[in-house]
Amino acid sequence: MGRIKNKNTQPEVKIRSIIHRMGFRFRLNRLDLPGKPDIVLPKYHKVIFVNGCFWHGHLNCPRGKRPTTNIDFWSKKLDANILRDTKNVDLLKKLGWDVLVLWQCELNNEKIILARINDYFNINNNL
């Protein structure tokens, strides 16, 4: 089976506190939704994932770089993760949820995070 997701990693806590300060109320880890989004805002039909760059294959990101040993093993594993992420996003959208993915490497820049969350709440049809 897949890896076990740590439910209270620092990045998630950080994002939650930012969203909380912005005045939005949310629920944590609703298990009934595809991909178990890190943050669920039922009132707005929006979910947020906080993705680790390595495990979720952040493109053009130093932390998303793949190992250069055991290439077959890692390709299979990481490709499967990415495929699963894509499927979950599709499913969520079909169920009427907007989806925002934030990346681990963005979290040190609070300005970027604030801007992305602001955009997310101001645009109804977020890709």
Ligand SMILES: [Zn+2]
């Ligand atoms: Zn990254």
